[in-house]
Amino acid sequence: MNPSQLWASYQNGTCSISGSLLLGALSSVLALMASVFVLKPLVRAFSRKDIPKVLQARLRRTGFSLVVASVALGAYIACHAYWTPEVRARKLFFEVSELLLIFFSGYVFLEILLSFFGDFLPRVRDQAPLAPIIKDLVRALALICVALLGVKAAFPEVDIGAIMTTSAILSVVVGLALQESLSNIFSGIMLTIDRPYKAGDWIEIDGKEGKVLDSNWRSTRVLTRDDDIIYVPNSTMAKGNIVNLTDPTPEHLCKRKLGIEYVAPPNKVRNVLINVMSHVDGVLKDPPPDVHVVEYADSAILYELRFWIIEYDRRVKIESEIMRSIWYHLKRESISIPFPIRDVYLKKEKPAHHADDVIGLLKKVDFLQALKEAEISMLAEDLSHHLFGRGEAICKQGEPGSTFYIIKSGLIGVKVKKDDAEVEVARLQPGSYFGEMSLLAGDARSATCVALEDSELLCLDRETFGVLLQENPPVATAMSDILAARAQATQKRLSEERGTGLRRAPEEGSKRILEKIWTIFRTKK
Numbered sequence: 001m002n003p004s005q006l007w008a009s010y011q012n013g014t015c016s017i018s019g020s021l022l023l024g025a026l027s028s029v030l031a032l033m034a035s036v037f038v039l040k041p042l043v044r045a046f047s048r049k050d051i052p053k054v055l056q057a058r059l060r061r062t063g064f065s066l067v068v069a070s071v072a073l074g075a076y077i078a079c080h081a082y083w084t085p086e087v088r089a090r091k092l093f094f095e096v097s098e099l100l101l102i103f104f105s106g107y108v109f110l111e112i113l114l115s116f117f118g119d120f121l122p123r124v125r126d127q128a129p130l131a132p133i134i135k136d137l138v139r140a141l142a143l144i145c146v147a148l149l150g151v152k153a154a155f156p157e158v159d160i161g162a163i164m165t166t167s168a169i170l171s172v173v174v175g176l177a178l179q180e181s182l183s184n185i186f187s188g189i190m191l192t193i194d195r196p197y198k199a200g201d202w203i204e205i206d207g208k209e210g211k212v213l214d215s216n217w218r219s220t221r222v223l224t225r226d227d228d229i230i231y232v233p234n235s236t237m238a239k240g241n242i243v244n245l246t247d248p249t250p251e252h253l254c255k256r257k258l259g260i261e262y263v264a265p266p267n268k269v270r271n272v273l274i275n276v277m278s279h280v281d282g283v284l285k286d287p288p289p290d291v292h293v294v295e296y297a298d299s300a301i302l303y304e305l306r307f308w309i310i311e312y313d314r315r316v317k318i319e320s321e322i323m324r325s326i327w328y329h330l331k332r333e334s335i336s337i338p339f340p341i342r343d344v345y346l347k348k349e350k351p352a353h354h355a356d357d358v359i360g361l362l363k364k365v366d367f368l369q370a371l372k373e374a375e376i377s378m379l380a381e382d383l384s385h386h387l388f389g390r391g392e393a394i395c396k397q398g399e400p401g402s403t404f405y406i407i408k409s410g411l412i413g414v415k416v417k418k419d420d421a422e423v424e425v426a427r428l429q430p431g432s433y434f435g436e437m438s439l440l441a442g443d444a445r446s447a448t449c450v451a452l453e454d455s456e457l458l459c460l461d462r463e464t465f466g467v468l469l470q471e472n473p474p475v476a477t478a479m480s481d482i483l484a485a486r487a488q489a490t491q492k493r494l495s496e497e498r499g500t501g502l503r504r505a506p507e508e509g510s511k512r513i514l515e516k517i518w519t520i521f522r523t524k525k
Contacts, residue, residue: 009081010023010077010080010081012084012085013080013081013082013083013084013085013087013088014084015081015082016082017082019081020077020078020079020081020082021078023077023078023081024074024075024076024077024078024079024081025074025078027073027074027077028070028071028073028074031066031069031070031073031074032066032067032070035063035066035067035069035070035108039062039066039108039112040059040062040063040066042112042115043058043059043062043111043112043115044059045120046112046115046116046119046120047115047119047120049119049123050119051199051213051214054132054214058111058115061107061111062108062111065104065105065107065108065111066104066108068100068104069100069101069104069105069108072097072098072100072101072104073101073105075093075097076094076097076098076101079091079093079094079097080094095154095155096154098150098153098154099150099151099153099154099155102146102149102150102153102154103143103146103147103150106142106143106146106149106150107143107146110139110142110143110146111139114130114135114138114139117130118130118134118135128198131195131198131215132214132215132216136216136217187233187234187235187237187238190238196242196244197212197242197244197247198212198247199212199213199214199215200212200246201244201245201246201247202244202245202246202312202313203222203242203243203244203245204242204243204245205222205232205236205237205240205241205242205243206236206240206241208222208224208230209224209225209245210222210223210224210225210230211223211313213229215234217234218233218234219231219232219233219234220232220234220237225316245312246312250310250312251284251287251308251309251310252308252309252310252312252315253306253307253308254305254306254307254308254309254315254318254319255304255305255306256304256305256319256322256323257294257302257303257304257305258273258302258303258305258323258326258337259297259299259300259301259302259303259337259338260300260301260303260330260335260336260337260338261300261301261335261336261337261338262296262300262301262338264301264335264336265387265389265454266293266301266303266389267389267390267454268333268335268454269291269301269303269335270291270293270303272326272329272330272333272335273291273303273305273326274288274289274290274291275329276322276325276326276329277289277305277307277322279325280318280321280322280325281318281321282309282310282311282314282317282318282321283307283308283309283318283322284307284308284309284310287308289305289306289307289308290306290307291303291304291305291306292304292306298340299338299339299340300337300338305322307322357408358380358383358408358458359376359377359380361406361408361431361458362376362379362380362383362406363376364431365406365433365436366482366486367436367440367479367482367483367486368479369482370475370478370479370482371468371475375468375472375475378467378468379460379464379465379468382460382464383458383459383460384458384459384461385408385456385457385458385459386405386456386457386458386459387454387455387456387457388410388451388454388455388456388457389451389454390451390452390453390454391450391451392450392451393448393449393450394412394449394450394451394457395435395438395445395448395449396445396448397415397416397417397444397445397446397447397448398444398445399444399445400438400442400444400445401435401438401439401444401445402438402439402442402461402462403435403438403439403459403460403461403462404433404434404435404436404438404439404459404460404461404465405433405434405435405449405457405458405459405460406431406432406433406457406458406460407428407429407430407431407432407433407455407457407458408430408456408457408458409430409455409456410430410451410452410453410454410455410456410457411427411428411429411451411452411453411455412427412428412432412434412449412450412451412452412455413426413427413428413449413450413451413452414426414427414428414434414447414448414449415447415448415449415450416446416447416448417448422448425447427452428449434447434449436483437483439460439461439462439465440465440479440483440513440516440517440520441483441513441516441517441520442516442519442520443516462520462521465521466521469517469521470521476514476517476518476521477514479517480510480511480513480514480517481510483510483513484510484512484513485510487513
């Protein structure tokens with residue numbers, strides 16, 4: 001029998017039973033081979049970047065549909081070849097096989113289209129794949145249409161309009177009974193359209209933090225840091241306040257508060273904390289970490305650590321490493337983290353006894369060298385210790401002053417005004433001093449002094465010095481001579497540089513300074 005005769009027999013349903021079974025078996029085998037070697041690998045290729053669990057579920061559904069469609073194809077062809085049109089139109093087996101063939105083959109091709117347009121093509125274009133709930137919605141609507149077409153093709157006498165009317169009535173009944181479930185479904189659709197989060201994002205909702213795994217018709221699965229999965233209903237997600245911690249950019253600002261003892265200078269603490277954060281793996285260099293002073297609490301100064309990370313999965317580990325490293329760095333810098341205590345002072349504390357290094361600094365001051373040991377000790381007892389942070393102005397040019405400073409630690413910049421601008425003319429190291437003319441003669445500040453780094457200064461005020469001069473007035477003469485000689489040396493050096501002569505004799509300068517001292521302290525004798 002040639003092919004044309006075989007085709008005519010197939011169309012008319014006049015094939016023998018053996019020939020019909022052979023055609024059916026051959027069709028099923030060819031369909032299964034096409035399924036194994038073409039269609040199923042195609043679905044796997046288009047969906048290869050899906051979550052493994054989702055990919056395996058899709059392959060199982062596709063494989064089952066391919067097997068059913070192949071068997072239905074064989075049965076359909078065998079019945080078509082054996083029964084005449086009048087006979088097979090009344091055979092339920094033929095009608096069912098046709099319906100199964102249309103439905104399951106339609107499902108397979110629908111999965112291929114969804115995998116290509118919903119997963120493969122968006123990833124090729126560097127776009128987000130189609131949301132699972134949208135794919136489920138398209139799949140459900142398309143399968144309903146395929147099922148109706150299959151029923152119409154397999155059972156021509158069935159009234160599709162009556163079926164749809166009955167379905168509408170049933171839909172109303174089911175909708176009233178499943179209001180909560182429908183609320184979750186429509187909330188899921190709205191969340192998919194709005195896209196406040198996607199799979200892989202870290203979110204916080206109602207105080208719970210976790211990583212989004214996926215969403216379906218009913219709920220969104222969120223994986224917590226304890227490796228627990230929370231199934232959050234879509235209606236709850238739609239009504240709640242969702243904070244996306246990794247969108248629109250993966251960079252995230254982390255904040256931690258830390259209490260440090262009051263005696264530690266804030267600039268020093270800030271430098272230590274920034275240095276720690278800068279060397280922890282996972283903390284971004286740009287934007288750089290920073291530290292803010294946020295509160296003076298009962299037992300500590302509260303600092304807020306601010307740093308940026310890009311790996312939110314590692315946030316807890318990064319914060320733990322920062323806090324661990326801070327303890328060791330603070331220990332090495334002799335900075336403590338205080339206990340929550342409160343000190344209550346019932347009376348004024350007595351000044352601490354002067355140290356030998358303070359007396360040593362006073363002895364290095366030239367105009368104080370005329371003082372006796374007991375007088376130096378008296379001044380040391382009344383010295384006050386002042387801390388100045390980097391960038392703070394200690395005194396400003398032209399302002400009145402009555403204090404004298406000795407630099408114990410740090411670095412001080414001396415600036416003078418020149419052509420409406422401040423120019424730095426000197427830098428003073430520990431052991432240097434300034435402000436003696438304001439203290440003794442009442443002169444206005446001749447320069448602006450600024451702390452170039454955190455500095456500790458010893459301060460001597462006019463009241464303390466007045467007591468000394470009242471007990472030993474001749475000291476004023478010795479001081480005025482020393483100050484006048486220093487001023488004369490300075491003037492001589494400047495005159496030589498400018499090529500001019502001296503304008504005042506040392507004796508005249510000494511007398512003028514002494515008169516100012518007597519005027520200020522009213523101690524002339």
